[in-house]
Amino acid sequence: MSRIRSAIIIGGGIAGPVAAVALGKAGIEATVYEAYETRADGVGGTLSIAPNGVDALAAAGLGGIVEPVSTPITAMVMRNGKGRRLASLGSPAGLPDQLLVWRPELYRALHDAAGQHGARVEYGKRLVAIEQHDASADTETGTGGGVTAVFADGSRASADILIGADGIRSAVRSLIDPAAPAPRYVGLLGFGAEVPAGPVDPSRLDPTGSEMHFVFGRRAFFGYVLAADGSGGWFANLPRATSMTASEARAVGADEWLRVLRETFADDRLRAVDLISRTDPAQLVTVGGMEDIPTVPTWHRGRVALVGDAAHATSPSSGQGASLAIESAVQLARCLRDLPYPEAFATYEAMRRDRVERIIKMAQRTNSDKAAGPVGRVLRDLMMPIAMRLMNPESFAWPMRHHIDWSAPVTSAGAAGTTPLVSVASSSA
Structure with a gap:
């Protein structure tokens, strides 16, 4: 059983409010600190919430908040510039449809829900430093010590742990690892x-x-x-x-x-x-x-851990960025619920790293297709219909079948409580 009782969350985009709610469900009081002076209502374009993202929201107690502001997408149709239909991908068998949502609507829904669940958000708090206290003395037990966030306005906040949910240009990532890769x-x-x-x-x-x-x-x-x-x-x-x-x-x-x-x-x-x-x-x-960012070597250090794009930034071509951020926020909360923080952070990384980096690689291939030159376009248009006919559907569907069982206890083995939404044979992308 974890003894963590309080958390600082840096970043109020998507992962931040989800982490605050999930931590609250785990018995950990969390406050979100956002660098912007006000809420970012009205900022951003469209994104999709895949079935795995919807499932993760439900695990955190946020089920049903996205559906009223989104549109179900039953299929994705690919065409070339001449209008030729290259391929069509429907919703994987046994899973709900993807949801298309404007980011401002998702942002508003998450922040409203976080407030209803008792999470507090403070604005105008740009992180400039992290101070960890007695981090070496409590490695075995996960007790004692603490962490302090220092903000540009001179204010400070302290808690048992700090979570960096501050995006692809994460200040937290740079502070715990100055050699961390850039986007x-x-x-x-x-x-x-x-x-x-x-x-x-x-x-x-x-x-x-x-x-x-x-x-x-x-x-x-x-x-x-x-x-x-x-x-x-x-x-x-x-x-x-x-x-x-x-x-x-x-x-x-x-x-x-x-x-x-x-x-x-x-x-x-x-x-x-x-x-x-x-x-x-x-x-x-x-x-x-x-x-x-293909890989982030350091996901956690001492009492600090990363979630969302701070840990695993995938390009928008994946269609999974928001869903993966939601998943990670929920899985980290489960780990902190059941384990002392050193084990919790290591177990969380073991649960997540392979999955997210595999999806980042899938998006890289999509980006190459989007930027194909004249010869590449011809080959793509010839091969895509054939490849889609021969493709094992699960090579596309596997990211969406990720299920989080909130009630399952987490052990330091790593992946407890993570099973397919629908039982399927394993396959590779």
Whole structure:
């Protein structure tokens, strides 16, 4: 039984509030400290919550909070720029549909739920230092000592442990390991927007219903959903040799980026241009360079551990970033519920590392397809339909079948309580 009673969580994005609720369920009082001055309502584009993410939310006691603000996606349809259907992937057998949600809606739902569960969030708290107390004296028992977070405004907060949930550019990661790897640019710039209802030319762009459509265009990648009334949302991944930060990309201006995107997709038959042209520049989400981190050597040190993108940042192409962050927050809480923190942190890493790094590698292959050159496009369009017909469905579905049994006790063996949602034969991606 763990003796941990209090936790500092740095970062209030997705993993932070989930960790606060899950820790509370485990009997650990947690406070979230967010660097931004206010809540980040209204910031961000679309993302998906996979069945494994929905399952992890339920394990934390947050079941049902995403469904009211999301849209079920029953299939993902891949086409090339000429309109040819390359492949279609439906929901894996025995699993619920993926949920498409705008990040601001997910953010709001998680923060509202965290507040209802008694978690406190403090804003304007940018971490600058971590002080660990008597960390070497209590390694065997997990008792005594503590950790203090020092913030830029001069304030301090102390607790038994500290959790870094502060994203791909984690300050916590750098503080516990100054040699930690930096984010890696994957060769794509990210954009997206929501579009209001309006006229649709069915000869150019059909409504998608409950499907998500992905277009491997001649020059860039485009994803979209489109309702019968013309409303919907889209995102684009634009290949570029050198990266740009989000602020650098936004400095170019939304009008200019929309012009570039219209030009980029002008020759594709499935007219992404129609959606881009109906986009209000004020609604354009400019992400800048898409990034990942293939491996983070140090997930924990002393009384400090990492969750979410701070520990395992996958590029958006995985479709699993939010779901993996939610999973890790819940699994860490289970470990801390049942084990002294040194064992809890080591067991948590043993549970998670192989799984998340495998998914990061899968996303790397998707990024390569999105940025394919002329020869690569031809080979991709020829081989993808064949590969999809021959593919073992579980090579796609296995990430989604991850189930967390909250009630199962955790032992230092590592993976207790982690079983498939549906029993299937093991397979490799």
